[in-house]
Amino acid sequence: MRSFSSVWFWIVLALYWSAASQFVLGASFDLIMRARKDAGQNLDDLQMLVGIHVRRKLSLMRRAGHWIVGFSAALLTLIVMLAFVYWLEIAQAVFFLIFPMMLVRLLELRLSFRIEREALHGPKLCRAMLRYRFWVQLLGVISIFVTAIWGMLHVLSRSALSF
Numbered sequence: 001m002r003s004f005s006s007v008w009f010w011i012v013l014a015l016y017w018s019a020a021s022q023f024v025l026g027a028s029f030d031l032i033m034r035a036r037k038d039a040g041q042n043l044d045d046l047q048m049l050v051g052i053h054v055r056r057k058l059s060l061m062r063r064a065g066h067w068i069v070g071f072s073a074a075l076l077t078l079i080v081m082l083a084f085v086y087w088l089e090i091a092q093a094v095f096f097l098i099f100p101m102m103l104v105r106l107l108e109l110r111l112s113f114r115i116e117r118e119a120l121h122g123p124k125l126c127r128a129m130l131r132y133r134f135w136v137q138l139l140g141v142i143s144i145f146v147t148a149i150w151g152m153l154h155v156l157s158r159s160a161l162s163f
Contacts, residue, residue, distance in 0.1 A: 003093030004151030005158075013147060016097060017140035020104055024129045024136075025112065026053040032133075036126040047121055050129070054112045061109060072102060089154065096150065100143040104136055 003009045022029055027049050035046040061068070079098060082091035111132045114120065120128055 003089050004154050009093055009151075013097065013144060016101070017144060020101065021133055021137045021140055024133050025050045025057075025108065025115075027129065029133065032126055032129050036123070036130075039122070043122065043126075047125065050115065050125065054115050057109065057112045058116060076102065092150070092154070096143070096147040100139055103139060107132060107135060107139075 024032065027046055031042065031046055031049070035043040076099065079091055079095050082088045083095045084092070111128060114128065115125065118124075
């Protein structure tokens with residue numbers, strides 16, 4: 001149950017953010033860069049793949065968005081209560097994984113609505129996806145930094161109590 005002093009937690013955190021920044025609406029960073037340079041088949045593939053993911057995501061949100069938001073809020077409230085009222089270390093670790101990823105999902109939903117509303121395609125679509133990836137990476141760096149500081153303070157306070 002000691003999350004912050006476990007190497008596995010830090011490996012999961014690194015892989016979590018690596019995967020989050022590697023794929024934008026189902027399209028890999030490599031595909032976005034190839035579509036940006038070469039406007040041929042790669043751009044068609046990118047637009048097709050992103051279109052599928054945008055329609056799927058927006059369809060789900062239009063059908064059950066209120067349930068998803070309600071369940072997510074209830075889950076986050078439970079985790080926050082366990083983490084910062086009852087001071088459970090595992091709940092704190094889960095909070096530092098879940099909360100930033102909820103922000104990433106909100107950014108992704110916002111991008112999906114923008115792609116649908118403005119009918120983004122071609123270079124504008126690539127630019128919007130690269131901008132989204134930048135914000136995800138920035139959020140990831142901030143999240144990892146805050147998690148590392150919190151984890152370090154937690155481990156140090158636990159070791160100070162044992163002396």
